[in-house]
Amino acid sequence: MGVASAVALICPLRCVAACPMLPVNFRLLLVTDRSLVHGRSLESALRESVASGVQAIQLRERDLPTRELLSLTQQIRAVTQERAVPLLINDRVDLAVALDLGGVHLRASSLPVSAARRVVGRHRLIGVSAHSVAEARQAGDDGADYVILGPIFETPSKREFGDPLGFAVLADACRHSSVPVFAIGGITRERIESVRDAGAFGVAMIGGILGRADVGNVTADMQSAVRTAWPSDPRDDSHAR
Ligand SMILES: Cc1ncc(COP(=O)(O)OP(=O)(O)O)c(N)n1
Numbered sequence: 738m739g740v741a742s743a744v745a746l747i748c749p750l751r752c753v754a755a756c757p758m759l760p761v762n763f764r765l766l767l768v769t770d771r772s773l774v775h776g777r778s779l780e781s782a783l784r785e786s787v788a789s790g791v792q793a794i795q796l797r798e799r800d801l802p803t804r805e806l807l808s809l810t811q812q813i814r815a816v817t818q819e820r821a822v823p824l825l826i827n828d829r830v831d832l833a834v835a836l837d838l839g840g841v842h843l844r845a846s847s848l849p850v851s852a853a854r855r856v857v858g859r860h861r862l863i864g865v866s867a868h869s870v871a872e873a874r875q876a877g878d879d880g881a882d883y884v885i886l887g888p889i890f891e892t893p894s895k896r897e898f899g900d901p902l903g904f905a906v907l908a909d910a911c912r913h914s915s916v917p918v919f920a921i922g923g924i925t926r927e928r929i930e931s932v933r934d935a936g937a938f939g940v941a942m943i944g945g946i947l948g949r950a951d952v953g954n955v956t957a958d959m960q961s962a963v964r965t966a967w968p969s970d971p972r973d974d975s976h977a978r
Pocket residue numbers: 843844845846866867868887888895898
């Protein structure tokens with residue numbers, strides 16, 4: 738069997754022989770915060786979001802002890818598996834492997850990309866949080882698959898970090914990054930086209946979906962706005978590896 742055929746077995750998408758990695762195949766990434774979900778479980782809210790077309794989920798429940806996080810992740814994985822929605826977990830490289838998740842999202846205090854890669858392998862995604870052009874660029878150089886840059890707009894949980902980055906920094910980061918850049922922080926439906934215009938590959942959000950009572954409807958609405966802003970298949974994007 739030739740190298741290209743062997744690689745095709747690993748990656749059924751459009752990778753060439755030198756690139757046996759999964760491409761980033763989503764543009765709308767829902768990041769979780771169960772404290773925002775009122776009157777029901779996170780699992781039920783995510784079930785609704787998945788049914789309404791959310792493209793990927795990053796589980797970010799940083800206050801949970803390991804056993805509780807394990808159990809919650811198993812529940813959420815059952816939901817995402819039904820629709821083959823990629824599930825990533827914030828920081829926990831160990832749980833990404835133990836539960837065979839789609840990937841891990843690294844914070845500033847997480848393992849560096851190179852160490853995380855040795856653990857999760859090439860068939861799981863590694864995302865990195867970046868808060869400047871330099872960090873976004875570095876993450877790609879280090880071998881991350883995508884970057885989440887923020888906060889682009891004002892958002893309550895990040896006030897302590899000062900002024901949001903804004904469009905100019907987002908555009909600069911997108912120009913200099915070798916990997917897809919997702920905009921985070923204060924993303925709303927109305928802001929999606931403007932971050933697309935700045936060069937973002939996609940958007941990541943918490944409150945825009947989970948802060949709403951009608952999680953299903955708002956997911957469908959965001960999904961439609963994202964598809965309008967980026968009509969192309971993310972796997973065809975030159976950034977998508
Ligand atoms: C300047 C700056 N530093 C840190 C953060 C937040 O860190 P991050 O690693 O992104 O972690 P979470 O966003 O998951 O809390 C920031 N926004 N800005």
